[in-house]
Every structure is written in structure tokens, then in C-alpha cells.
Amino acid sequence: MTMRLDRIAAAGTGEGYRRIRFADGGMITVEAQPDTTVFTEVALWPGLTAPSTEAWATEDSHELFLTGQDGEGRSLFLDVPVDAVREFIQEHGGEHADQDDDLPQTRHHVDPRSATGIYRIQLDDQRVGRIIRRDDHWLATPSGENRRSVDYDDFDEAAAYLVQEADIEAGRLTRAAQDLNTALAPYGLTAERAWDVLIGGHVLSWLVLDSGDPTQAADDQEPHLNIWFSDPADGDEVTVDRPARASDRWLVELNSANGQSVEGRAFPGLDVTAVAAYVAQWHSDPRAAWDEAMAAFEARWPVTS
Known part of the structure; x- marks a missing residue:
């Protein structure tokens, strides 16, 4: 009955306010910080009367005027517990099915915050x-x-x-790592997942594929690839642990036996077949692929004297 309220209480309202329409036609406007148990402001629109309880004791019509929410019959209450607002909405039949489209559409809903957050x-x-x-x-x-x-x-x-x-x-989606290895299977290749954790717990993951070159000395680093994709809008993302989207960008990084690395080709997020073909091409001749990547790098960043 209060799906929109619970989502707003979790995510907050940012710099502004959000409206909640009631099933019986009433409406309120709320302001909240993320992860809140108390709404900073709750403005009741005309036709609504706040309950006569301690939760609704702090009314401030002057603040309502200053924030541009003033209007005939409207009232503003400060520091109202989320639970009290939820009860108020339920008393008016719950939330209306028609709400503002200021929140992204979702398939899920958020349960109210537990006592432990x-x-x-x-x-x-x-x-x-x-x-x-x-x-x-x-x-x-x-x-x-x-x-x-x-x-x-x-x-x-x-x-x-x-x-x-x-x-x-549930098997409705597969991770990009699985999709790429499926595309690599006809070439007889399998890439292994590697991962690391940044400060704060953000997980980085990528795939590694060795050249399998028996001519490398035991103390040398074998030529290998690092493969991952990211959303260009998120500069920190390095992953193979979610399904790739059309807006993503695959990157193949080539690494030599002496520890050098160079960016190889990039591919659209859904073109996993092209990524696999490039990886197989590298595996068949790592030196040629390295020379091609270095030539492309030097063309982009010419050395000037």
C-alpha cells in the first residue's frame, strides 16, 4: 500500500521534494535524506488534516512559504516519522496507482526499513x-x-x-563471462575469471587468457589477455559479472612476456562473437596481434621531439 513511500524513504529526495498521491485523492509532498526514519518535511495538500498525535506536533507555516509550497489550505509539518506517514497513507486507502513519473520504473518493490537498517x-x-x-x-x-x-x-x-x-x-539471464566463454568454445579456448576489490567493497572482475606458448621460459611471464567491459558512463567499472548491454564497451588488453601492456581492440557490448574472434586471432599469433595493437597505439599517441 505504500511502495512509493518506502522507496522514497530509502533513496531520499535529493535537493527537492516528491509528491505521493493517496487512493482517495489526497496528496502530500515530502522531503527526506537517504536511509531516513524521519521525513524532514511533510506538506499536506488541501483537504487533508493531520492526525492529532505527537508525530505531527511540529507545524511550520512560515517554512512552507519560504520553500514555495504555500497555498490555500496547505500545511507543513517538520520531522514526521516515516511510520506515522505510512499509517496516515493507509488510513486514506493506500497510495493511488497514478503517481509522478519522477522515479524509474522497476519490477521490484522495497520493504519498509527494518529496525537494524x-x-x-x-x-x-x-x-x-x-x-x-x-x-x-x-x-x-x-x-x-x-x-x-x-x-x-x-x-x-x-x-x-x-x-x-x-x-x-533463475536462468533468465547469463553473465557476460559465460557468454564470452560460450563464444570461445568453438575455438577450443576458455578464459578464467580474475577479480579484485577496491576500497569500499566495489568488485572488479575480468577474464584472463594465456597464450599457451611452450617456448616461454619458466621464469618469464607468458603473453596473455585481460578482457572486460564497462558502461562508458561509469569510469570505475571493470566487470564480466553482469549481462552486457548495448551501451557497454568491451576492451581487450594485450600483455607481453616482459610485462608491457597495450590496449587492443574495443567492441560494442552485445558483440561478444566479435570479441571471441579477436581473442582467437590473438591466440593463433600473439606477436602479430601485439604489433598491430602497438601500431594503433603509436598512431593515436605519436612521439614528438
Whole structure:
């Protein structure tokens, strides 16, 4: 009955306000910080009367005027507990089906914050994981056996990760690492997953493929590839642990036996077949692929005297 309220209480309202329409036609405007148990401001629109309880005791019509929300019949209350607002909405029949489109559409819904600060995420009748606020980021932990907690700056992104993991667990989606190895299988190749964790718990993952060159001395580093993709809008992302999207960009990094590395070719996120073909081409002749990549690099960054 209060899906929009619970989502706003978790994510906050940013610099502005958000409206919540009631099933019986009433409406309120709220202001909140992320992970809140108390709304900073709750403005009641005409036709609504606040309950006569301690939770609604702090009324401030002057602040309503200053924030540009003043209007005939409207009233403003400060520091109202989220639970009190939830009860108020339920008394008016719950939330209306028609709300502002200022929040992205989702398949999931957010349970109210628990006493320990946990938000449980539901997909249909399935609980797909939990989110908790850690300092200035959100830690998302999926349900199931292969749980990998990941940090996000945005609450909705954290929830989307949990839904994605549930889809992967159910076989509705596959990770990009699996998709690439499926594309590599006809070439007789398999890339291995490697990973690291940045400060704050952000997981980096990529695939590694060695050349299998028997001529390399035992104390030399074998030529190898590092392969990953990212969303160009997220400069910190390095991953193969989610499904690739059309907006993503695959990158293949070539590494030589003496520790040098150079950027190889880049590919659109959904063109995993082209990535596999390039990897197979490198595997058949690592030296030629290295020379091609170095020539492209030097063309982009010519040495000037």
C-alpha cells in the first residue's frame, strides 16, 4: 500500500521534494535524506488534516512559504516519522496507482526499513536480497548461495543489481563471462575469471587468457589477455559479472612476456562473437596481434621531439 513511500524513504529526495498521491485523492509532498526514519518535511495538500498525535506536533507555516509550497489550505509539518506517514497513507486507502513519473520504473518493490537498517527487496513474491546503508554508499547482498555483496552510490542501482542476480540465478539471464566463454568454445579456448576489490567493497572482475606458448621460459611471464567491459558512463567499472548491454564497451588488453601492456581492440557490448574472434586471432599469433595493437597505439599517441 505504500511502495512509493518506502522507496522514497530509502533513496531520499535529493535537493527537492516528491509528491505521493493517496487512493482517495489526497496528496502530500515530502522531503527526506537517504536511509531516513524521519521525513524532514511533510506538506499536506488541501483537504487533508493531520492526525492529532505527537508525530505531527511540529507545524511550520512560515517554512512552507519560504520553500514555495504555500497555498490555500496547505500545511507543513517538520520531522514526521516515516511510520506515522505510512499509517496516515493507509488510513486514506493506500497510495493511488497514478503517481509522478519522477522515479524509474522497476519490477521490484522495497520493504519498509527494518529496525537494524535493512531494506529487503521483493520481486513478485520472491525476496531477492537486502540493501543497507554504509557511510555514503549502499551495500547490496543477493539472496542465494553465490552471494556477492556489491557497493553502489545509488539505491535504485543497488536494487537493480539484486533483481539481475535473481534473474541469473533463475536462468533468465547469463553473465557476460559465460557468454564470452560460450563464444570461445568453438575455438577450443576458455578464459578464467580474475577479480579484485577496491576500497569500499566495489568488485572488479575480468577474464584472463594465456597464450599457451611452450617456448616461454619458466621464469618469464607468458603473453596473455585481460578482457572486460564497462558502461562508458561509469569510469570505475571493470566487470564480466553482469549481462552486457548495448551501451557497454568491451576492451581487450594485450600483455607481453616482459610485462608491457597495450590496449587492443574495443567492441560494442552485445558483440561478444566479435570479441571471441579477436581473442582467437590473438591466440593463433600473439606477436602479430601485439604489433598491430602497438601500431594503433603509436598512431593515436605519436612521439614528438
